[in-house]
Amino acid sequence: MPRLVTIAAVAGLVAGLLVGGFYNLFTVPVIERAIAWEEQRAAAEAKAAGTVLAEEKPLVSLGAQRVGMAVGTGIYGLILGLVFAGGYSLLRRIVPHWPTLALALGVGALGFWCLSLFPFIKFPLNPPGVGDPNTLPFRQGFQTLFFVLSALGVGVFLLALRRINAAASSVPQRAWLLGLAVLGYGVFAAVIFFAVPGNPDRVEVPLDLLELFRTLTMIGQFLLWALLALGVALAVAWYQRAPQRQAASGQLSPNSQG
Numbered sequence: 001m002p003r004l005v006t007i008a009a010v011a012g013l014v015a016g017l018l019v020g021g022f023y024n025l026f027t028v029p030v031i032e033r034a035i036a037w038e039e040q041r042a043a044a045e046a047k048a049a050g051t052v053l054a055e056e057k058p059l060v061s062l063g064a065q066r067v068g069m070a071v072g073t074g075i076y077g078l079i080l081g082l083v084f085a086g087g088y089s090l091l092r093r094i095v096p097h098w099p100t101l102a103l104a105l106g107v108g109a110l111g112f113w114c115l116s117l118f119p120f121i122k123f124p125l126n127p128p129g130v131g132d133p134n135t136l137p138f139r140q141g142f143q144t145l146f147f148v149l150s151a152l153g154v155g156v157f158l159l160a161l162r163r164i165n166a167a168a169s170s171v172p173q174r175a176w177l178l179g180l181a182v183l184g185y186g187v188f189a190a191v192i193f194f195a196v197p198g199n200p201d202r203v204e205v206p207l208d209l210l211e212l213f214r215t216l217t218m219i220g221q222f223l224l225w226a227l228l229a230l231g232v233a234l235a236v237a238w239y240q241r242a243p244q245r246q247a248a249s250g251q252l253s254p255n256s257q258g
Contacts, residue, residue: 003239004232008085009078011231016077019224020070027216028066034127034209077224083151084111084228087158094161100240101233108229114154116221119147122193125217126203126210135201142197149192157185 087107092098098106123143160181168174203210 004088004236005082005085007235007239008081008088008228008232010081011235012077012079012081012084012228013074014077015224015227015231016074016080017070018227019077019220020073022220022223023069023073023216024066027213027220028069030209030213030216031127034205034213037206037209073224077228080111080115080224081228081232083115084108084232087111088232090158090162094158094165100237104229104233104236108225110154110158111228112222112225114150115147116218116225118150118189118193119143120214120218120221122146122196123199125214126199127205127213138197139199139201146192146196149196150189153185153188153192156188157181160184 084107087110088103091103091107091110095103095106123139123146161178164174164177164181168177205213
């Protein structure tokens with residue numbers, strides 16, 4: 001469907017902006033509490049050491065940060081929409097008999113797993129500014145590597161399913177090959193999970209703030225994929241019914257003229 005990429009991109013942009021609003025309402029206050037706690041801890045350590053902690057003014061105002069978060073999440077949602085379009089087209093070739101909603105929810109579930117939940121299990125999210133700045137390149141590098149490998153694993157798994165459907169001539173053979181594909185993906189996921197180094201830094205933020213931040217962040221990720229999937233499903237279903245509506249209007253127009 002030529003419009004699929006546009007539909008998914010727009011749906012992702014809208015979903016990202018909505019989730020950006022969610023983060024501004026619920027996650028930003030938690031981040032501000034974590035930053036205040038870090039500042040208090042740093043001030044206490046400086047006082048104990050007999051030094052004066054220099055006051056640092058934020059380079060960007062809080063209002064600009066909130067707008068930037070919403071815009072950034074919107075752009076991120078747009079990018080995910082493009083990825084979603086590719087996954088939707090591939091899954092539709094694997095299971096062409098599935099209805100539109102099932103296809104969209106299936107792609108959303110796979111995307112949430114490989115691009116949000118699985119990376120989060122390996123690298124639990126921390127509030128901004130938490131962690132040793134000297135290890136930041138190390139942490140970001142391995143997080144990006146894990147992110148790419150996780151997406152690659154699901155992509156190869158879907159391609160394998162497509163080959164199985166095309167090559168398998170009987171139901172038992174298809175079931176056997178499907179089991180091998182699932183096992184292969186499970187082994188791959190386990191290998192990258194234990195092979196890629198995790199976050200080496202200790203997290204000293206209070207546990208209640210840390211758990212609340214991580215919970216709200218993952219709720220936002222779930223909402224992003226859910227809104228994206230539902231938006232694509234509704235738009236695709238509307239376009240698929242367009243010929244039926246045109247045919248119905250064509251049948252009614254002669255009667256109305258008579």
